[in-house]
Amino acid sequence: MTPHADPQTGAAVKAADRAHVFHSWSAQGLIDPLAVAGAEGAYFWDYDGNRYLDFTSGLVYTNIGYQHPKVVAAIQEQAGRLATFAPAFAVQARSEAARLIAERTPGDLDRIFFTNGGAEAVEHAIRMARLHTGRPKVMSAYRSYHGGTATAINITGDPRRWASDSGTAGVVHFWGPFPYRSAFYAADEDQECARALAHLEETIAFEGPGTVAAIILETIPGTAGIMVPPPGYLAGVREICDRHGIVLVLDEVMAGFGRTGRWFAAEHFGVVPDLMTFAKGVNSGYVPLGGVAVSDRIAATFERRPYPGGLTYSGHPLACAAAVATIEAMEEEKVVENAAALGETVVGPALRALAERHPSVGEVRGTGMFWALDLVRDRATREPLVPYNASGEANAPMAAFAAACKRGGLWPFVNMNRTHVVPPCNITEAELKEGFAALDAALSVADEHTV
Known part of the structure; x- marks a missing residue:
């Protein structure tokens, strides 16, 4: 399905959300939820026509993607x-x-x-x-x-x-x-x-x-x-x-x-x-x-x-x-086998290659479609890019990294000083490479906060 812009409907969806939906794990007046117009496979899009490759699988649950x-x-x-x-x-x-x-x-x-x-x-x-x-x-x-x-x-x-x-x-x-x-x-x-x-x-x-x-x-x-x-x-x-x-x-x-x-x-x-x-x-x-x-x-x-x-x-x-x-x-569709094979031959090697290029990546770890990049200020000391449970200004480096991902059409899973790579298990190699290109650019933003 091809996204198309419908900002008027998007504004109405956002207004109703802000008036009536009480969101989990959030200070209600400090959040700005994206109004989602649709989703298919490994992608979702908003009412402005922006499409995102979902490296979060929702909350790590759309293992076979959206709208199968x-x-x-x-x-x-x-x-x-x-x-x-x-x-x-x-x-x-x-x-x-x-x-x-x-x-x-x-x-x-x-x-x-x-x-x-x-x-x-x-x-x-x-x-x-x-x-x-x-x-x-x-x-x-x-x-x-x-x-x-x-x-x-x-x-x-x-x-x-x-x-x-x-x-x-x-x-x-x-x-x-x-x-x-x-x-x-x-x-x-x-x-x-x-x-x-x-x-x-x-x-x-x-x-x-x-x-x-x-x-x-x-x-x-x-x-x-x-x-x-x-x-x-x-x-x-x-x-x-x-x-x-x-x-x-x-x-x-x-x-x-x-x-x-x-x-x-x-x-x-x-x-x-x-x-x-x-x-x-x-x-x-x-x-x-x-x-x-x-x-x-x-x-x-x-x-x-x-x-x-x-x-x-x-x-x-x-x-x-x-x-x-x-x-x-x-x-x-051999989805489990796909996760295993691409995890070993594509995801792991690609993430380790990113780690070699970016000083903000302290460690790469994972298996299948279940990976994390541990982001650091200093590789030698392993000091996290942001403090434990950081918020507000203290979390600015991770917020900047996440914003850069989204500008590149990638929706990231960010938690504390980590970004997780957890796309749908039936994602294709081409889609993964698209995501890694956006991740590569965003890590350059994280690199700016290293010592």
Whole structure:
């Protein structure tokens, strides 16, 4: 579809938004949301006719891009046949979505509890773990994001937690591995892994192993910086959990459904959790859907004991029909394979080439269609381009970088001192190269703020 200018409609859309829409994570009077006229594939456009290549995949969820015809048709067909039905019944779209998801989850994660999104999935995974173990505490990493609801926001490690942190939620944070900014003064990945596991073991010992219900980790942390864990780390966490009777929860809300070049990121590490959360890419966000994949061991706890939780729209037929169509389209079009191949042969090499040209790029890391550039003021000291959780004038270098991306027709994913490269998993090589050209120009703006 070719964008065309319609500024009058755009102005009306913007005015209604500013008058009535209360936006998340924002000071309402300080934001200026772009009025979006349409989207297709890896692109979206505004009412002034400006088109942007979306390197954010929405909020890292349009894994098959915008307006995929097979998914749109499936939603339309399901709406005409059975638009909604209560979750206590067996419904074809719900059953088929659960079957297709269970076929792709690792190990025995064969029972699917549907939610409306990722935060609710985390809420219910933690509830299941606490009920299964009879223990109160949950452990999670500082560099993490698990959602904005009550339990999920307390589990989150990043600053979005601070305003809602009750301090009594039974949550204990610890440092996960991150060799580039090591909390353990490690010299290499092996040392980082060993010291991170020792730190986790010691934290458990001081908290009391018998009080810890679950450890929850993003398999590959997303908004915190796309830090691929070093070899052996997740296997080590699995062993610690097994030894202490702790439930291992892997959060695949962002990393799942092809984003890392596998159906689930856990496949890269050969680790099977007890519970696994998902959302976003399960149906590319076309209709809200999330869930928890439940192991046999956890499911057995609730075989004769009712699980005390549910949602009115759990497994909504429209959302599940979209999931079925998404998974089938991803299989037929080899979307997961595309993410893996282009990540290895195009994205990784291109980003590393950018790093060689631009002193503002401290590190490149990622896999599949899940990458981050860590931007710095000084490569030698690794000082971030902007301070942690910067805002206002302190964040000016990143704001200038983002503005330069947009001027070049690229919509960037910017978080703190990083830009993430997370386009749709079915993006083409030509589209990627278009994005990298815009990124190259914008990094020159970031370079102006280096020492």
